[in-house]
Amino acid sequence: MISVNEAKQIIRENATTTRVVEIPLNEAAGYVLAVPVYAPIDTPPFNQSAMDGYAFSFAKWDKYSDFTIVGEGKAGDDVTFEVKPLEAVRIFTGAVLPKGADTVVMQEKITTQGESIRIHDEQLIKGCNVRPRASQTKKDETVLPENHYLSPSSVSFVAGLGIDKVKVYDYPRVSIIVTGNELIKPGQKRTGGEIYESNSYGLMAALNQIHITPKSVEMVADDEEKLTEAISRQLDSDIILLTAGVSVGDYDFVIPALEKCGVQKLFHKIKQKPGKPLYFGKRQNALVFGLPGNPASALTCFYEYVTEAISAFIKRKINRDYILTLAASYTKKPDFNYFLKGKCKGNEVAILNHQESYMMNSFALADCLIELEAGKEYFQKGEKVKVRMII
Numbered sequence: 001m002i003s004v005n006e007a008k009q010i011i012r013e014n015a016t017t018t019r020v021v022e023i024p025l026n027e028a029a030g031y032v033l034a035v036p037v038y039a040p041i042d043t044p045p046f047n048q049s050a051m052d053g054y055a056f057s058f059a060k061w062d063k064y065s066d067f068t069i070v071g072e073g074k075a076g077d078d079v080t081f082e083v084k085p086l087e088a089v090r091i092f093t094g095a096v097l098p099k100g101a102d103t104v105v106m107q108e109k110i111t112t113q114g115e116s117i118r119i120h121d122e123q124l125i126k127g128c129n130v131r132p133r134a135s136q137t138k139k140d141e142t143v144l145p146e147n148h149y150l151s152p153s154s155v156s157f158v159a160g161l162g163i164d165k166v167k168v169y170d171y172p173r174v175s176i177i178v179t180g181n182e183l184i185k186p187g188q189k190r191t192g193g194e195i196y197e198s199n200s201y202g203l204m205a206a207l208n209q210i211h212i213t214p215k216s217v218e219m220v221a222d223d224e225e226k227l228t229e230a231i232s233r234q235l236d237s238d239i240i241l242l243t244a245g246v247s248v249g250d251y252d253f254v255i256p257a258l259e260k261c262g263v264q265k266l267f268h269k270i271k272q273k274p275g276k277p278l279y280f281g282k283r284q285n286a287l288v289f290g291l292p293g294n295p296a297s298a299l300t301c302f303y304e305y306v307t308e309a310i311s312a313f314i315k316r317k318i319n320r321d322y323i324l325t326l327a328a329s330y331t332k333k334p335d336f337n338y339f340l341k342g343k344c345k346g347n348e349v350a351i352l353n354h355q356e357s358y359m360m361n362s363f364a365l366a367d368c369l370i371e372l373e374a375g376k377e378y379f380q381k382g383e384k385v386k387v388r389m390i391i
Contacts, residue, residue, distance in 0.1 A: 001269040001276070003374065004337045008308050010266050010280065015312035017238060017285045019170040025159055028150045030211045031168035032315045037144040039161055042134035047097035049073070050129045054110060054117055055101035058126040060085035066116040073098060088117055097130060104129035137161070147315055172238035172313040174207060175216040176200050177230050179245045179254060180293065183219060198360070199243040199291070199298045206302055209391075210310065210318050227257035235261065235286050239309060241302070244293025246279045254290050255279065263288050271374055272337040274357035275301040294357040300339045303369055303390055320389040324349040325382050326370075334377040341366035342387065349387050367391045 002010075020034040049055060056067055067088035073079045075094035083089055083100035091097070091104060106129065109121040137143050143161065144154060150168070158166065183197040184190060200217050207214055215237060220230045222245060234240050245254035246268070255268070263281040268290075270278050274297040279290030287309050291298040303319075311317050327350040332338050341362045342349045349370055352362040371386040372379055379385065 001271045002267050003271055004304075004371075007267055007270050007278070007280070007305065011287075011305060011308045012312060014266060014280075014282050015287060015309040017172075017313060018315065019313075020167055021170040022165050022167050025155060025164050025166055028158075028166050028168060029152050029155050031150050031166075031171075033144060033146055033148045033150065034167045034169050034315075036142050036146050037148075037158055037161075037163065037166065039137040039139055039141045039143050041162060042139050043136040043161060044131050044133055047102075047133050048131040049091045049093055049095045049097055049104050050131050051104065051106055052092050053104045053107045053129060054088040054119075055083065055091045055097055055104050056088040057083060057085050057100055058103040058124075061119065063119070066113070066118050069115050069117060071098070102130065103127060149316055169313065169315045171210075171212050172310060173215045173236075174212055174239045174241065175218075175234035175237040176203055176214050177218045177220055177227075177234065177240065177242045179220050179222060179227060179242060181222045185219070198295050199293070202295060202299050203241055203243075203302060206299065210307075212310070222253060224253040224257050224260075227253050228260045231257055231261045231263075231288075235283060237286060238313065239306070240286060240288045241291060241306065242289065243291045243298050246277045246290035246292065258288060258290070270337075271335060272339060273333075274339065274355075275304075276336075278305065280305070292357070295360050296341070296363050297357040299363060300369060303388060304339060322387045322389070323384050324387045325384055326351070326379055327381065329381045330372065330379045331377060332372055332379070334375060337374045338370075338372040340370045340372065342368045342370040344368055344387065344389075349385065 065086055067086055069090060070087045071081055072090040073095040074092050077095060079096040079098050081098055083098045089098050103126055105119050105121055105124060110117045110119055178197055178200045182193055182195050184194045186196050197219060204214055216234055218230050220226050242254050245252045258281055263283045265281045268279045269276055275292055277292050278301050281288045289306055291301050307319055325348050327348045330351055340355055341352045343352060344367055349368060351370060352366055354362040368390055369388045
């Protein structure tokens with residue numbers, strides 16, 4: 001068995017594939033830029049009014065002069081006329097500032113008399129209420145760097161530059177294969193020793209949470225030949241997740257099936273609870289995880305290890321890790337890392353009941369996994385621990 005840190009390092013060293021794709025901007029939130037974004041235009045593309053009011057030339061204003069209204073400019077109008085000294089244009093937010101005008105006075109700060117206005121704003125200075133051309137971004141400027149995470153606000157910003165496509169690191173293609181003679185699908189009638197299959201549902205939900213839809217989900221019996229065929233069908237995936245069959249029982253056929261498919265074992269078994277039997281291998285660019293069959297173990301290994309590989313593909317750490325204090329003391333075996341289902345409250349985290357690897361009732365209520373490292377037996381209330389959020 002290897003340590004948790006050794007296992008994660010091996011995964012990071014082998015998860016080196018990246019794939020760049022160009023996608024529509026309205027699908028880009030959650031991706032990471034593979035190339036920088038350059039501004040194709042000045043933004044704003046013209047001197048622009050920042051509010052409703054009147055545009056005029058500040059130089060000739062003596063605070064007692066009347067201005068003659070000579071036109072109107074609305075947002076979207078192609079304003080081509082020129083404003084002369086002591087002339088003003090009725091203007092609205094977002095409109096082009098007419099040539100000759102350099103200042104906008106708020107409509108609340110004027111009085112009108114026929115076709116004239118008088119300004120009553122002692123605080124007004126030249127350039128007030130005007131958004132200068134290129135004051136946000138200049139044409140050809142690098143506005144977002146490579147490896148920038150595209151948040152909703154980033155997407156909105158890029159759209160405002162007139163860009164409708166971006167090049168990003170693609171999410172990996174993921175296949176799921178669940179194994180077991182005893183498995184039936186939810187909704188079917190259960191008989192004898194059958195149990196309802198839940199691992200694929202948990203894994204699909206966890207993948208959907210990070211914008212990945214599995215390309216394939218199969219349920220395969222404990223049969224070496226059928227498993228070999230199923231694995232062979234999925235070797236064009238970037239990541240293959242198998243559940244169960246990775247121990248050393250008479251009906252655990254995943255590892256021999258992987259060997260027949262030419263998958264190179266990189267490690268098998270980690271000093272941790274739950275999830276000790278975790279397998280990791282590689283065939284060309286395909287990464288293969290053999291997850292334990294117990295549902296809590298499978299999901300724990302997904303959050304702790306599979307996400308390390310996905311993060312490498314998309315060039316972004318998808319895990320949210322914190323250091324919090326334990327709400328109560330806990331004793332464990334010193335030789336293993338423990339990953340325990342927990343619940344956060346403020347800066348404190350509580351260890352939930354029902355931590356056994358087959359029990360999902362605590363996992364269903366948990367919002368995090370608490371890591372208690374190997375080499376230590378007793379963890380005291382108030383002690384700081386690593387916490388990985390799962391929702």
